[in-house]
Amino acid sequence: MKSAKARPLDDIDRRILRELALNGRLTSAQLGERVGLSASPCWQRVRRMEDEGVIEGYAAVLDARKLGLHQTIIIEVTLERHDDDIIERFGQALAECPEVIEAYLTTGEYDYFIRVAVDSTEGYEKFLRERLYRIPGIRHTRSCFALRCLKRLVSPLPDPAG
Template sequence: MKSVETKLLDEADRRILLALQSNGRLSNAELAEATGMSTSPCWRRTRRLEEDGYIQGYRAVIDRNRLGLGVLVYVSVQIDTHSAEEANSFEKAVADYPQIVSCHSVGGSADFLLQVVCRDLDDYAEFSMNRLRRMPGIKAMTSSFALKEIKPFEGWPIL
């Protein structure tokens, strides 16, 4: 895990981050108005937040169901050995599959937790059997299917 030097955010920085996280398409004038600032200081603060790495980019939030990706699966993966070489090999293989939308190295009974999206159960079964299980170093994997999304990710808490 990367160690990141964190600078303290003041209230104006937090307002900017909250507003942009909610709507990344705000113009600087709209952002300034939403945060109670004038445009020049708002623009300078936003640029500083980008340069300091708090803001890493701007994206559209897309509905996966509208794309036909109706199945969301969390896959816990155990690897055979815990050598750096095997972990690196697994991590490189993960990058080859767009169906794997996130991958985290985790503690506990699993080594990695994947978030996978597919069209339907048949599509996931094919992906799981013909791709996931053939990735290097997998000892065991467990699939947990999301039945209902209770609280979707809408952004990080800005405390």
Template sequence: MRELDDIDRHILLELQRDGRLTNQELADRVGLSPSPCLRRVRQLQDDGIITGFSAEVAPVAVGLPITAWVSLTLSSHAAEVVDEVEARLRGIPEVIEAYLLAGDDDYLARVAVASFDEYENLMRRELRAIPSIAAIKTTFAFGITKPRSPLPLP
């Protein structure tokens, strides 16, 4: 991993705040001319620091008002079981994020669905069908206290 300088950090902060900035707008905000700014952005992409650009979509606006955090505990940690669990999680469209954990639970998945009935169907159809799941715990989010924000770059 390469060392980031203050300009790199500023570029990353601005792009995390608004990934739709034009190169000229970004250059103006970080105090560079457009050509060096574009070179830096491309270098950050080439270095794997910027991994992509995407739109943030309001779940409620597209009919997905229910967010569930699902903790999964495995009964076996054999390599083939772990591979199968991870492949299955990646294949479920309603699972919008999934993390491997250290601690009591093995995975934490964020799920977006239209209704509690839809969540129940997802649980019965997909989650319970994953091999070697010993326990599933679900917590429903009723509001967002702090929306996703830029990474606090050192």
């Protein structure tokens, strides 16, 4: 649905969103207890924020290493040109690559910031040769292998105090 216009969030809304961002599997009763509401008004607020599009959805967070994806690589990409067609086609091609777990069109020296997860350096080479470098319009790339993840959030955590 997500058609209702979002109204300003109050402190309770922000506390609800913070708790859901940390654990999306909380029941309405558990969530209400954590934010100081009974289950029914808490559920109503959650439904309203879902309808307004403040809450976009819920997802399971998977451990890439346990899926055999031991390498995370950050790639910066510069395109040859910046016309709408090239940008659109490049974005669509990235969306079709299963190795790509994040992709941003950016400002600055590089046009795209991409994060990929692969099984090994050989898997990364295969991704480059068979997927990324086959996308038309790339002028330059630069890659960095992540050594360790220091912080990872699926969503920003709202300040409960507003």
